[in-house]
Structures are given as C-alpha cells and as structure tokens.
Amino acid sequence: xxxxxxxxxxxxxxxxLELVTSLGNRLGKHRKARVTLLDAGLTxxxxxxxxxxxxxxxxxxxxxxxxxAHASKHHYEFQLGCMSGLNRSKKQLVIAPFHDEEGxxxxxxxxxxxxxxxxxxxxxxxxxxxxxxxxxxxxLDSLKQARRFHGLMLNAFLRKNHEAQTGREHALSxxxxxxxxxxxxxxxxxxxxxxxxxVYGMNHLRSSDVSISVIEAADxxxxxxxxxxxxxxTRELERQKVQVLTGQPVSEVRENSIVMKDGTELPSEMTIxxxxxxxxxxxxxxxxxxxxxxxxxxxEQTLQTTRDSDIFAFGDCxxxxxxxxxxxxPPRAQAAHQxxxxxxxxxxxxxxxxxxxxxxxxxxxxxxxxxxxTTVGNLMGNLSGRxxxxxxxxxxxxxxxxxRMHQVALHGLLRTGIIWLMDKISRAMHPRLKLH
Numbered sequence: 001x002x003x004x005x006x007x008x009x010x011x012x013x014x015x016x017l018e019l020v021t022s023l024g025n026r027l028g029k030h031r032k033a034r035v036t037l038l039d040a041g042l043t044x045x046x047x048x049x050x051x052x053x054x055x056x057x058x059x060x061x062x063x064x065x066x067x068x069a070h071a072s073k074h075h076y077e078f079q080l081g082c083m084s085g086l087n088r089s090k091k092q093l094v095i096a097p098f099h100d101e102e103g104x105x106x107x108x109x110x111x112x113x114x115x116x117x118x119x120x121x122x123x124x125x126x127x128x129x130x131x132x133x134x135x136x137x138x139x140l141d142s143l144k145q146a147r148r149f150h151g152l153m154l155n156a157f158l159r160k161n162h163e164a165q166t167g168r169e170h171a172l173s174x175x176x177x178x179x180x181x182x183x184x185x186x187x188x189x190x191x192x193x194x195x196x197x198x199v200y201g202m203n204h205l206r207s208s209d210v211s212i213s214v215i216e217a218a219d220x221x222x223x224x225x226x227x228x229x230x231x232x233x234t235r236e237l238e239r240q241k242v243q244v245l246t247g248q249p250v251s252e253v254r255e256n257s258i259v260m261k262d263g264t265e266l267p268s269e270m271t272i273x274x275x276x277x278x279x280x281x282x283x284x285x286x287x288x289x290x291x292x293x294x295x296x297x298x299x300e301q302t303l304q305t306t307r308d309s310d311i312f313a314f315g316d317c318x319x320x321x322x323x324x325x326x327x328x329x330p331p332r333a334q335a336a337h338q339x340x341x342x343x344x345x346x347x348x349x350x351x352x353x354x355x356x357x358x359x360x361x362x363x364x365x366x367x368x369x370x371x372x373x374t375t376v377g378n379l380m381g382n383l384s385g386r387x388x389x390x391x392x393x394x395x396x397x398x399x400x401x402x403x404r405m406h407q408v409a410l411h412g413l414l415r416t417g418i419i420w421l422m423d424k425i426s427r428a429m430h431p432r433l434k435l436h
Contacts, residue, residue: 004034007347008093008114010083012039012067014046015315015336016120018409020076022344028075032351035076036112038083038095042067045143046406047122048333051182053146055153055189057371060143062426065410079112083121086286088308093117116310116347119297120340121283123316123331126276126294132253133177137273140182149272153190156270157197157205164204172205175213175258175268177250178275179221181368184233186274187214188370191240213243213266215258217275220246224330225366225378228389232376233368240373250275277331279317292319302356303343312346314339314359322361329361337406338362367399375399 007027009020020037027033043064045053052058071078085094091114098107124141127133138149156172163170174190176183194210214221214237221237221244222230237244252259253273258266279295290298290306297313298306299320305311314320315336320329329335342359349355365387367377375395378387390398407416 004031005115005351006034006036006113007116007118008036008038008112009118009120010038010093011120011122011315011317012037012041012044013120013122013315013336014048014333014406015340016118017044017065017067017070018337018406019118019120019340019344021070021074021410022340023347024071024074024076026344026348027351033347036079037067037071037076038079038081038093038112039067040080040082041143042080043143044070046333046403048181049403050140050143050146051186051189053143054140054149054186055193055371056150057189057192059426060147062423064143070410081107081110083119084109084282086117086289087111088287088289088311091115091117091310114310116350117312118343118347119283119311119313119317120315120336121280121317123277123279125273126278127273128276130250130253132255133273136253136255137177137271139273140186152270153193157193157202157210160209161202161205164209170205170209172210172269173213173267174210174270174272175215175266176272176274177215177253177258178273179214179216179218179244179246180224180274181222181366183214183216183272183274184221184237185369185371186272187212187237187242188240188373191242192371192373208241211243212241213245213268215245215248215250215260217249218246222368225368226387229366229368229376229378232389232391233370236370236374236376240370277316283317294319301358301360302346303339303359304356312343314343320359320361329359333402333406334364335361337409340409367395367402369396369399 009016020035023035028035043066045060045064049058053060067078081095081098083093084096092111095110097105097109100106125139139145160170160172176187190212194207220230222233234244249261250258251261256269258268283295283297284291292298296317296319299313299318301321303312303314305313316331322329339359342357346356365379369375374392376391377395378389
C-alpha cells in the first residue's frame, strides 16, 4: 500500500486555517492525502479582530478556535511548534524545541517530512529600526500581545481613575504610530473604551482626560486606500476627539514620549506601533528560497516559490505578482482568503495530474470600522470596475459579513448561524467591554 501524499501547512492564520479545513474535508476525509497544520499557538483568532481584543470590545475566549478540536472535526492533523529551518533535499522542515512558560523543554527539536509544503506564517510589525520602538512600544501581532495590551490598558485606566479621585494630575496620553486600517480602527476602539469604562465604576476619569493620537508618516491616513476614504476616516477620528498627525515620521520612541523627525517631543504613556509589516525573519534563511527585502518569499502567480515547485507560500509572508501590474498582491485578509481558495484547487489538481491554478487577485474594496460609531468604505464594482462609497449601517453590515464569511469557511453555514446566535445572546448578557 502506497504512502499517502503529505501536505504540510505552516501557519494557522486566516488563510492557513481555511486551506487546511478545505483540504481536510476534501482530501483527508477520503484518505486521498494526509494534511498537517503546524502553528506556534493552540488557538486561532481572526487577526483583523485583534485590535478589538486589545480594547476589550471583543472577548477572545468566545471567538477562539482550538486547533486540536477543529482538526479532529475536519480530518487534518495538528502539530504545535515553530518552524525554524528547512532541508529541501530531504523534504523535511525543522520544528524548534517547545518550552513551557517556565522555560523548561517540553518537546525537543523535531523534523516533519512533506511531499508538498505550504508556508502561510503571516507578518509581524516592521519598526524600521526606529530607536526605542522595540523597548517601549506595544504591538498587536498576536493574540498574546493583544491580551497583554488589554491588561495594561485596564491598569492604566484604573491608576488614572485613582489619581483623579485623590485630586492628582491624571491625564493619560495614548499614541498609535501608523494610520493604516489597524491604527485607525484601534483609535476608535480606545475612544469607545474611554467612554464606556466610567459606566463600570471608573467614574472619576473622564473621556476628555484620555488623549488619543494617531501619527502617520505619509501625508494622509490610510495611504494605501482611496483619498475619499482617507478623508472620511480623518473626519470621523476628529469627530471622536482623536488627534491626527500626518506627514510626521517618528525618529525615536522613549519611555514616556515620542520624538518626531523635526525634533518635536510628544508625551505618550502608552505607545502602540502599527506602522508597516514584514515577514518573519526566519524566512530569509530557508535553504536558499528567494525572498525580497521584507523577508517575503517570492512566488510565481501559481503561488509556487520561485526555486522549489513543491513549496508554496501565500498571504502576508509571500510576494505574489499580479498580471498587468508592477505591484505584488497587497497584504490584506481578502487576498489571503482568495489565495487559500486558489491554492486548494491547485493542490487537489496536482493529485489528479491536472495543471496548477494561476492566482488573480480581485479587489472587492475596503472597509474601515470605527467601533460602534460608524463604518466607512468603498466596494469595487465587478462589472463597471468603479468603486462605490458606502458608510453607516450598510457599511457596517458588509464589514461584519467579512468575519462571517471566514467563519463559514471554517465551520460551514449551519454552525456559523449557531455561532452568530450565541454571539447575540452573549452580547445581551455580558458587559459591553471585557473588564478583566
């Protein structure tokens, strides 16, 4: 009896988890291939929601997916660990030793053999070597970091509330460096938190005591999106009393302040870095695979790496060309979703001797959510090629549907409906902000 073809997917983010779910349901269930997911964590939370976890408007515990349980339901295997190396001649990937919270080794370094390897490890924040950024900034690359931010935020509000109660200086300054979608949406969520927390006992600290600033090096916020959308987002942030500073590169981050390129120093007791992304550093040393300056694996339009036809990469960690464009596919959730679908078809085709599927990115528009205040965005017309600007409840409906589409890909329509109903019940029974 011949051994099953082994597909290994590294990274259980949005795209990676959607891919192994589809492969498990199609190939693993019917013993046409063995499918394995490798991830450094035990659970998955949709990365575009991490800023809501950080602010407390979303309870991560209610939105986590346990990889082991999900693997059992969808006919794939799960391995806990971090990829640290690759041997292409032996078709093996290296998994770093796994340690517990006390630093004790639980599982030593090990190797996994593969027939087809898919790398979908996402991205991390790029601080561009800015002095002090690593030491004094908070980041939102992972669920662990989002939870840490949430704890620090609650403690900061508690401390300032006590200082206000005792008649001391109690202003709190929060600065977000980077005004892409994450930075802009986080600013709105933090403003909501500053207004909601007094409802739950912190009634000495007023929302006006909390200053929130967003700093962007480009001449406008959301520089990668249409100017009209950027203008609408700026007006909404200013309406929510968020200071917007554009054309202002940060030259240094200090413990309680930020130094701008022109020498201006701004106070900042909590500083969040949300400017720029790069692929994980270990990708630059993967047995000769081609990478660009941002550590992204360079791939063909079929998502195959340029130097190994049995290794694929997609999502934020890959640089994929687009037809008739000199720019690669943008690092966005909708791109990873589309690539997962294309790669699923390619991997199924390969087992049947059929050709690979060339990936063509379709931009369906962009949506920016300002917490419970409003949502703005533009939708791309598939027939006309023009974009349509939307805002308010209609835009909010489209925004929420993005996450529901991700859930449908992972759980199916019926289970997603049940999850949606449970979410409604949970929101009715629990506080509007997570308070611990």
